[in-house]
Amino acid sequence: MDPLLQVRDLSVSYRQESAEPHQAVAAVGFDIHAGEVLGVMGESGCGKTTVALSLLGLLPRDRTDISGSILFRGRELKGMKEAELRRIRGAEISLVYQEPEIALCPVMRVGQQIAEVLRAHKSWTTGRCRVEANSLLARVGFENPSQIADRYPHQLSGGQRQRILLAQALACEPALIVADEPTASLDASSQSEFLELLRQLKDETSTAMLLISHAPEVQATLADRLVVMSHGQIIEQGDIRQVCLHPADPRTRKLLDRNASGALGTFVGTELHPEHELIV
Amino acid sequence: MTTASHKEALPLLAVRGVTQEFRKTGLFSASASPVRALDDISFILHRQTTLAIIGESGAGKSSLARCIALLEKPTAGEILFGEQNVLALNGRELLPFQRAVQLVFQDPTSSLNPRFTAAELVSEPLVVQGEGTAAQRHQKALELMHQVGLPAKWSNKRPLEFSGGQRQRLAIARALSLNPRLIIFDEALSSLDIDNQELILQLLANLQRERSLTYIHITHDLNLVSRVADEIAVIHQGRIVEHGAAPALLEHQETAYARELFFGRSTLSAILDARFAEAQR
Numbered sequence: 001m002d003p004l005l006q007v008r009d010l011s012v013s014y015r016q017e018s019a020e021p022h023q024a025v026a027a028v029g030f031d032i033h034a035g036e037v038l039g040v041m042g043e044s045g046c047g048k049t050t051v052a053l054s055l056l057g058l059l060p061r062d063r064t065d066i067s068g069s070i071l072f073r074g075r076e077l078k079g080m081k082e083a084e085l086r087r088i089r090g091a092e093i094s095l096v097y098q099e100p101e102i103a104l105c106p107v108m109r110v111g112q113q114i115a116e117v118l119r120a121h122k123s124w125t126t127g128r129c130r131v132e133a134n135s136l137l138a139r140v141g142f143e144n145p146s147q148i149a150d151r152y153p154h155q156l157s158g159g160q161r162q163r164i165l166l167a168q169a170l171a172c173e174p175a176l177i178v179a180d181e182p183t184a185s186l187d188a189s190s191q192s193e194f195l196e197l198l199r200q201l202k203d204e205t206s207t208a209m210l211l212i213s214h215a216p217e218v219q220a221t222l223a224d225r226l227v228v229m230s231h232g233q234i235i236e237q238g239d240i241r242q243v244c245l246h247p248a249d250p251r252t253r254k255l256l257d258r259n260a261s262g263a264l265g266t267f268v269g270t271e272l273h274p275e276h277e278l279i280v
Numbered sequence: 281m282t283t284a285s286h287k288e289a290l291p292l293l294a295v296r297g298v299t300q301e302f303r304k305t306g307l308f309s310a311s312a313s314p315v316r317a318l319d320d321i322s323f324i325l326h327r328q329t330t331l332a333i334i335g336e337s338g339a340g341k342s343s344l345a346r347c348i349a350l351l352e353k354p355t356a357g358e359i360l361f362g363e364q365n366v367l368a369l370n371g372r373e374l375l376p377f378q379r380a381v382q383l384v385f386q387d388p389t390s391s392l393n394p395r396f397t398a399a400e401l402v403s404e405p406l407v408v409q410g411e412g413t414a415a416q417r418h419q420k421a422l423e424l425m426h427q428v429g430l431p432a433k434w435s436n437k438r439p440l441e442f443s444g445g446q447r448q449r450l451a452i453a454r455a456l457s458l459n460p461r462l463i464i465f466d467e468a469l470s471s472l473d474i475d476n477q478e479l480i481l482q483l484l485a486n487l488q489r490e491r492s493l494t495y496i497h498i499t500h501d502l503n504l505v506s507r508v509a510d511e512i513a514v515i516h517q518g519r520i521v522e523h524g525a526a527p528a529l530l531e532h533q534e535t536a537y538a539r540e541l542f543f544g545r546s547t548l549s550a551i552l553d554a555r556f557a558e559a560q561r
Binding site: 188189216217220221240241244245256 | 337500548549551552555556
């Protein structure tokens with residue numbers, strides 16, 4: 001079966017006013033199959049988010065040069081007309097942003113914000129959109145959807161707002177969800193709740209996901225395969241267990257070590273028991 | 281007042297059998313059994329030491345911090361500060377104790393009033409305690425800001441104009457304003473990035489030496505624990521399950537709970553094992 005998404009030789013550089021263009025992504029290639037979670041891991045500034053935005057055609061056209069190919073269900077996304085992209089964005093590929101504070105409109109009830117996604121892509125009545133929005137709220141784990149729908153973003157916690165974004169992303173049952181550091185802004189307990197929710201949705205639906213996260217434990221919880229990036233290039237990719245437990249590249253090992261969640265693990269591993277390999 | 285030599289021998293703080301229960305007060309659940317947040321907690325803490333209290337969320341760490349700072353009254357037990365059982369004190373008798381113990385919260389953005397200037401925030405505790413004239417208080421605020429590395433020219437800025445790390449330093453300056461002897465940090469450093477954390481730890485170490493301060497860090501950040509703690513107490517379901525000198529406890533844990541807390545979650549292989557074992561079943 002053909003992969004859902006095929007990225008080949010993707011390079012992105014940002015033009016700058018008074019300097020040489022900055023190459024953020026260099027000759028990157030990977031596949032995502034239907035229902036699969038592909039993790040992208042790397043330090044900040046390695047080009048993770050640029051890859052994500054290029055899949056959605058969200059890079060500023062007048063300031064970026066993109067080469068290579070992004071094939072989604074047999075269609076080339078690179079250079080696609082904005083009007084065409086808009087039909088795909090939100091409907092077939094959707095995005096869960098890192099910061100729910102910025103992604104949600106502060107003066108609009110959250111139920112409306114979910115219904116808005118449906119109205120943009122389906123020719124449903126307002127009433128039907130509202131009903132669907134409520135069932136989406138239930139799907140992302142709210143026990144009282146109709147009450148939550150009437151709230152404004154500031155009346156919700158960070159974890160709840162992140163779930164609203166997820167409900168928006170799920171609204172049109174996309175084939176691919178791009179999640180850019182979906183847990184980075186959450187505290188430890190809402191982070192694990194949100195991961196658990198994503199894991200459940202993964203089991204229930206056939207939606208594929210591109211999961212961008214610098215945190216190895218997030219990747220280990222969700223990703224089926226892992227792509228490791230450094231300075232715009234892919235340094236390693238493979239099965240999640242293979243990459244996490246037997247990293248081939250020393251830079252991957254460093255990323256896994258430095259970011260390992262129980263931070264003491266790292267400390268004890270490096271300082272108190274130098275012989276004790278905790279991570280691998 | 282006791283003599284100086286007697287004071288030296290006495291621990292700064294002794295917590296004896298502290299128990300804290302919360303009653304669920306739902307409309308129909310009045311008869312429900314109370315939730316025991318703290319269960320017979322006892323420990324002593326000597327001056328100029330740093331104790332780290334660790335445990336997973338919900339273990340009772342913050343309840344304990346709030347009890348020691350007298351923000352909440354435990355259901356049973358004694359909290360001795362020097363020789364005085366502070367739980368027996370009322371009203372104005374508590375003032376000296378409230379000066380001596382300061383609490384720094386997790387999130388300086390929400391714990392600092394956004395409408396106050398930096399200098400007002402730092403000197404507010406002095407106002408509450410009725411200390412000095414306005415000019416003296418302002419002068420003291422500038423000195424404290426200087427001590428935590430914030431230039432005096434920023435004294436008219438408001439909290440939101442500071443970065444996260446600077447804001448936490450402001451919170452520390454405020455805590456220092458009443459010359460406390462014990463400062464409790466309730467996850468106060470966990471939200472900072474590693475550079476800012478390092479900076480503040482340096483600062484705290486210097487202050488500890490200069491003022492012979494005693495610290496309690498309530499945290500789940502085990503990296504922080506291993507860097508600052510002289511002693512570690514592991515708390516689980518409201519009880520202290522392990523307590524000892526930091527190096528020894530980091531090296532060897534008696535209880536399975538502490539071992540899991542230290543190592544269990546940190547290994548990616550454990551996450552992966554759990555996940556793929558489930559898939560096979």
